[in-house]
Amino acid sequence: MLGNILLGMVIPIILGIWILRRNFTIFILYYPLGVAIAACINNIGFNYFWNILPNTRNQSFAALPMDLGVYPIAGCLMMYAILVKNANPWLAILVVSLLLTLIEWLAKMMGHVIYFNGWNILWTFLSYLLPFVLAYGYSKLLKVYQVNVH
Structure with a gap:
């Protein structure tokens, strides 16, 4: 569990806040959205499609560091690239989705992630693509309602 906390939450949050320190509004606006979406998807997934190590009585607990760290921070950094660095939005969405899918595939190959009920790496990619x-x-x-994030 310590690995999940360090790699899934502590390191991503430190890096994300350091990168976003001059654009903290992006963090404030998109971090809660990322946490909410990650928690919803993982709660469904743990009940029907996947499991991660370590095994706990409540499998969502093992993913909590990722729900609070890497997933929302990845979304914040993607939005930073789009809004501040003027990256192509669809390319940024695709790159971040592919990167997280690759990380999960590596975790699966190392035995830290287990799929069942027909779940596969394509569904994993789509489960990252949709939130982004x-x-x-x-x-x-936010732009329609003129919320300035720059």
Whole structure:
């Protein structure tokens, strides 16, 4: 569990805050969205499609560091690239989705992630793609309501 906490939460949050220190509004606006989406997807997934180590009585507990760390921070950094660095939104969404899928695939190959009920790496990619598309849509909604994130 210590590995999940360090690699899934502590290191991503430190790096994310350091990168976003001059654009903290992005963190404030997108971090809670990322936590909410990650928690929803993982709660469904642990009940029907996957499991991660270490085994705990409540499998969502093992993913809590990732729900609070790497997933929302990845979304914040993606939005930083789109909003501040003017990256192509769809390319940024694709790259971040592929990167997280690659990380999960490596964890699966090392035996830290177990899929069942027909879940596979393609579904994993889609489970990352959808939240990042939602985050980008959220940014468009914020723009309509003139919330300045720069």
